[in-house]
Amino acid sequence: MPGIIKERLFTPGPTPLLMEAQTRALTASLHHRTEEFRRLMRETLESLRYYFNTKNDVLIFASSGTGAMEGAVTNLLSPGERALVGTAGKFGERWVELAQAYGAEVITVESPYGQCVSIEQMKKRLETQGPFRAVLIQATESSTGVRHDVEALGKLVRGYPETCLVVDAITGLGTTDLRPDEWGLDIVIGGSQKATMVPPGLAFVSVSGKAWKMIEKSKTPRYYFDFAKERKNQSKGESSFTPATTLVAALSAALDYIRQVGRENLIENAALLAEATRAAAKALGLGLFAACSPSSAVTAINAPQGTDSGLIVKELRTRFGAIVSNGQGSMRGQIFRLAHLGYYDALDQFAVVAALEIALVRLGHKVELGSGVRAAEEVYLQRSA
Amino acid sequence: MPGIIKERLFTPGPTPLLMEAQTRALTASLHHRTEEFRRLMRETLESLRYYFNTKNDVLIFASSGTGAMEGAVTNLLSPGERALVGTAGKFGERWVELAQAYGAEVITVESPYGQCVSIEQMKKRLETQGPFRAVLIQATESSTGVRHDVEALGKLVRGYPETCLVVDAITGLGTTDLRPDEWGLDIVIGGSQKATMVPPGLAFVSVSGKAWKMIEKSKTPRYYFDFAKERKNQSKGESSFTPATTLVAALSAALDYIRQVGRENLIENAALLAEATRAAAKALGLGLFAACSPSSAVTAINAPQGTDSGLIVKELRTRFGAIVSNGQGSMRGQIFRLAHLGYYDALDQFAVVAALEIALVRLGHKVELGSGVRAAEEVYLQRSA
Numbered sequence: 211m212p213g214i215i216k217e218r219l220f221t222p223g224p225t226p227l228l229m230e231a232q233t234r235a236l237t238a239s240l241h242h243r244t245e246e247f248r249r250l251m252r253e254t255l256e257s258l259r260y261y262f263n264t265k266n267d268v269l270i271f272a273s274s275g276t277g278a279m280e281g282a283v284t285n286l287l288s289p290g291e292r293a294l295v296g297t298a299g300k301f302g303e304r305w306v307e308l309a310q311a312y313g314a315e316v317i318t319v320e321s322p323y324g325q326c327v328s329i330e331q332m333k334k335r336l337e338t339q340g341p342f343r344a345v346l347i348q349a350t351e352s353s354t355g356v357r358h359d360v361e362a363l364g365k366l367v368r369g370y371p372e373t374c375l376v377v378d379a380i381t382g383l384g385t386t387d388l389r390p391d392e393w394g395l396d397i398v399i400g401g402s403q404k405a406t407m408v409p410p411g412l413a414f415v416s417v418s419g420k421a422w423k424m425i426e427k428s429k430t431p432r433y434y435f436d437f438a439k440e441r442k443n444q445s446k447g448e449s450s451f452t453p454a455t456t457l458v459a460a461l462s463a464a465l466d467y468i469r470q471v472g473r474e475n476l477i478e479n480a481a482l483l484a485e486a487t488r489a490a491a492k493a494l495g496l497g498l499f500a501a502c503s504p505s506s507a508v509t510a511i512n513a514p515q516g517t518d519s520g521l522i523v524k525e526l527r528t529r530f531g532a533i534v535s536n537g538q539g540s541m542r543g544q545i546f547r548l549a550h551l552g553y554y555d556a557l558d559q560f561a562v563v564a565a566l567e568i569a570l571v572r573l574g575h576k577v578e579l580g581s582g583v584r585a586a587e588e589v590y591l592q593r594s595a
Numbered sequence: 596m597p598g599i600i601k602e603r604l605f606t607p608g609p610t611p612l613l614m615e616a617q618t619r620a621l622t623a624s625l626h627h628r629t630e631e632f633r634r635l636m637r638e639t640l641e642s643l644r645y646y647f648n649t650k651n652d653v654l655i656f657a658s659s660g661t662g663a664m665e666g667a668v669t670n671l672l673s674p675g676e677r678a679l680v681g682t683a684g685k686f687g688e689r690w691v692e693l694a695q696a697y698g699a700e701v702i703t704v705e706s707p708y709g710q711c712v713s714i715e716q717m718k719k720r721l722e723t724q725g726p727f728r729a730v731l732i733q734a735t736e737s738s739t740g741v742r743h744d745v746e747a748l749g750k751l752v753r754g755y756p757e758t759c760l761v762v763d764a765i766t767g768l769g770t771t772d773l774r775p776d777e778w779g780l781d782i783v784i785g786g787s788q789k790a791t792m793v794p795p796g797l798a799f800v801s802v803s804g805k806a807w808k809m810i811e812k813s814k815t816p817r818y819y820f821d822f823a824k825e826r827k828n829q830s831k832g833e834s835s836f837t838p839a840t841t842l843v844a845a846l847s848a849a850l851d852y853i854r855q856v857g858r859e860n861l862i863e864n865a866a867l868l869a870e871a872t873r874a875a876a877k878a879l880g881l882g883l884f885a886a887c888s889p890s891s892a893v894t895a896i897n898a899p900q901g902t903d904s905g906l907i908v909k910e911l912r913t914r915f916g917a918i919v920s921n922g923q924g925s926m927r928g929q930i931f932r933l934a935h936l937g938y939y940d941a942l943d944q945f946a947v948v949a950a951l952e953i954a955l956v957r958l959g960h961k962v963e964l965g966s967g968v969r970a971a972e973e974v975y976l977q978r979s980a
Contacts, residue, residue: 212979213864214856214940236621471599479598529979530942555599557915557946564945564968568976579972583949584965591953591964594597594914 215531220562222352222381222508222535222549228407231464235408238459247455248447254458255444257465258414261406261473262383262398264390266416269440270461272454275380275401278413280308281435282376282397283344286421288429289313291343294335296327296358299351300538301378309346312430317342323354323541324510326502329362336366342373343424349382349398353538355510355547357386357503364393374421380404381507384468385480385551396421405476405507405552406468408460417441480506482593483550483559486586487511490563493585494570494577499537499545508549510537514575519546525569532565556590600916605947607737607766607893607920607934613792616848620793623844632840633832639843640829642850643799646791646858647768647783649775651801654825655846657839660765660786663798665693666820667761667782668729671806673814674698676728679720681712681743684736685923686763694731697815702727708739708926709895711887714747721751727758728809734767734783738923740895740932742771742888749778759806765789766892768799769853770865770936781806790861790892790937791853793845802826865891867978868935868944871971872896875948878970879955879962884922884930893934895922899960904931910954917950941975 219226240247251270258268271277287293293309295302298321309316317339319331327347336342345367350357360377367375374396379388383398384405390398395418402412417425417437425437434451443450468476484506488498491511499510513519519536523546526532537545548562563582570577604611625632636655643653656662672678678694680687683706694701702724704716712732721727730752735742745762752760759781764773768783769790775783780803787797802810802822810822819836828835853861869891873883876896884895898904904921908931911917922930933947948967955962 213860213867214938216938216940216942218942475598482598531940532942553599553601555601555916557601557603557917557950560949560968561942561946564949564972565942568972571976578969579976580965580967580969582965583945583968584963587949587953587964591956 217531217533220532220534220548222547222551223401224403224410225407225549225552226554227409228464228467228553230467231408231460234463235456235460238456240455240459242449242453242455250458250462251444251447251449251453254462254465257462257469261465261468262390262400262416263388263473264398264416266390266418267441268414268416269437269444270453270458271413271435272411273413274410275399275413276304277435278399278415279304279378281415281437282399283308283312283314284430284432284435285425285428285437286344286374286376287312287314288427290315292317292341294319294332294342294345296332296347298325298327298354298356299323300353301348301351305346324356324499324501326356327358329359332363333366336370340370345373345375347377349377349379349386349388350505350507352381352508353541355500355505355508357505360388360395361393364395368394374424381551384476385507386505387477390416402457402461406461407464407553408457411454411457412461480550482590483554484509485593486559486589487548487550489585489589490582494567494582507551508547510545510547512545517573518543521573522546522569525572526565529569530565532562560586602916602918605917605919605933607932607936608786609788609795610792610934610937611939612794613849613852613938615852616793616845619848620841620845623841625840625844627834627838627840635843635847636829636832636834636838639847639850642847642854646850646853647775647801648773648858649801651775651803652826653799653801654822654829655838655843656798656820657796658798659795660784660798661689662820663784663800664689664763666800666822667784668693668697668699669815669817669820670810670813670822671729671759671761672697672699673812675700677702677726679704679717679727679730681717681732683710683712683739683741684708685738686733686736690731709741709884709886711741712743714744717748718751721755725755730758730760732762734762734764734771734773735890735892737766737893738926740885740890740893742890745773745780746778749780753779759809766936769861770892771890772862775801787842787846791846792849792938793842796839796842797846865935867975868939869894870978871944871974872933872935874970874974875967879952879967892936893932895930895932897930902958903928906958907931907954910957911950914954915950917947945971
């Protein structure tokens with residue numbers, strides 16, 4: 211070890227932990243069948259509604275975010291019913307796999323990695339290939355750093371009374387302005403290890419009145435992720451199965467902190483850091499992978515021509531303890547990804563850009579040291595006047 | 596709150612906490628009159644000897660560093676005996692106050708703040724105004740960011756068999772190459788909230804054979820800081836009074852970490868960060884307060900002409916959560932101080948320099964954004980090749 215190197219997560223989940231939340235978890239020696247836990251659960255669900263920006267029911271599951279995605283599929287779609295999936299990345303592909311696994315008939319609107327799903331194409335499919343029971347998409351596609359226009363999609367799907375819009379907002383929540391009630395996002399999915407600053411282990415889902423009506427009709431077998439059963443229990447602060455008590459306690463504390471910061475400020479924080487990162491990448495001569503609306507959750511940056519992005523990831527990791535993500539699947543080696551979701555501040559961002567400059571120099575690239583940080587600072591100064 | 600702002604200590608104590616040490620403290624539900632604690636105490640003292648770079652006895656006190664400074668005075672000096680104090684800052688002045696409080700006759704070699712104590716002058720006083728029982732000095736004077744040549748002083752004092760050299764190394768340990776045995780540093784003092792990365796509450800002191808002989812002769816009353824009594828107890832892992840058990844547990848874990856990193860690497864880490872900070876200050880047009888050997892423990896930077904350093908401190912604090920120190924006493928408003936002692940890494944340093952650039956711009960100064968970070972990065976690249 212050459213000196214002090216602190217490990218810092220810059221990955222799009224898990225994200226840096228809020229210590230106040232971790233200490234709450236530490237002392238949460240709770241039994242879940244007590245009034246104390248029921249009160250905690252009810253308060254946490256109320257805070258989640260604030261975080262989701264919705265008046266819809268919100269449920270918590272002890273699972274990863276994918277568990278709640280599976281729940282959305284099994285609760286909404288009966289075998290043979292049609293799902294329209296907008297996909298432009300690894301997480302869009304997960305929707306396809308999930309819906310197919312449960313026997314739905316899947317129609318896709320696909321864009322290449324780095325592009326946005328075409329809402330125009332989605333509109334056309336809705337008009338010509340329905341009826342669809344569900345439209346499945348990501349608010350932000352973490353594998354490519356792209357944001358999808360779920361507002362436009364929501365307003366479209368509203369016109370179909372038998373079709374629900376399901377939004378994987380696992381990295382979208384807390385980084386992106388989302389208005390489930392106003393835009394008609396019927397099911398919205400989140401996860402604990404993202405902008406809520408707590409460890410992995412919890413999934414969240416909000417469910418609209420329209421979705422509840424569809425859920426009554428679904429014939430797909432389900433047990434653990436039974437939304438209606440959970441609604442009945444969680445409305446009383448109960449849960450059907452043992453809840454992850456300490457994670458709920460941590461989440462509760464983190465949501466208290468997020469209320470203090472303010473949901474809009476948390477989103478603006480991510481937007482500022484994302485814009486600063488894009489400016490820094492540009493100043494360093496690096497291209498962005500997102501060819502359309504870049505997300506504020508994570509920025510995917512192209513490695514310089516001829517350089518494996520894994521080398522940059524490795525250099526940042528071993529030299530600085532900065533853990534950033536490589537590309538997934540066919541993007542591996544092409545891009546690296548820096549997250550802004552949750553507990554990141556300006557100093558984190560300046561620091562990782564400085565580290566990136568050094569990594570590039572070490573890998574033999576011509577870089578004007580400090581130029582990336584300068585660009586990030588300029589964005590900071592403009593946005594935080 | 597405008598978004599996410601993490602509180603980060605850049606002060607010369609307390610310093611950032613090592614979480615591995617904090618979690619050790621958390622679970623250290625120890626009683627001190629048990630074999631378990633005695634073993635912990637003995638192991639910790641052994642690790643402290645490694646950290647101090649000495650074979651001398653090392654003792655731990657439940658006190659701040661000043662407590663051990665007081666102990667050095669009361670254990671060594673009888674009323675009316677002479678102490679030679681080298682002083683060039685607030686901590687040098689503390690030696691004067693302490694020695695006077697216990698009735699020693701104090702001769703000082705004083706330099707203005709920002710200057711080094713003149714070893715030449717110390718030599719002259721030793722030769723002409725003795726006999727001295729003790730020579731008192733700082734390894735690094737944290738109020739001014741200056742390092743004193745305790746090597747030269749040690750070799751001088753060696754020539755006086757009845758005189759002990761006492762070095763306040765509270766911020767010197769872990770940041771400065773110190774060789775107590777080789778150089779003749781008879782008493783060396785440290786504190787827990789410095790480069791050992793744990794909270795305040797413990798003082799450490801190493802005592803040479805020569806010092807033990809003087810200690811036998813001292814007639815100054817003492818009870819809590821009775822070094823001989825503590826040696827007897829601590830050699831068995833006991834302590835005369837209730838030890839701060841959880842802090843000892845934390846210290847033990849931190850010293851394990853420091854052994855992993857390596858004492859020399861910890862010191863080089865501080866040296867690198869200090870040099871990077873000096874280069875950054877220079878690039879930003881800011882002068883250094885240290886007019887002689889700058890310490891690697893803390894860098895004192897002059898505020899720009901006409902700007903109260905308190906405004907820079909405030910800007911860093913409120914805008915970025917970066918807690919840096921103002922000047923003390925008459926230096927207040929003139930300088931601000933950035934620490935490098937203990938648990939700091941390159942990313943911390945890049946980040947705080949970027950924050951400083953923005954603070955200066957905000958306060959109306961002409962600054963080339965990124966130029967300070969660039970200078971820091973250049974130092975990093977040179978030193979860590």
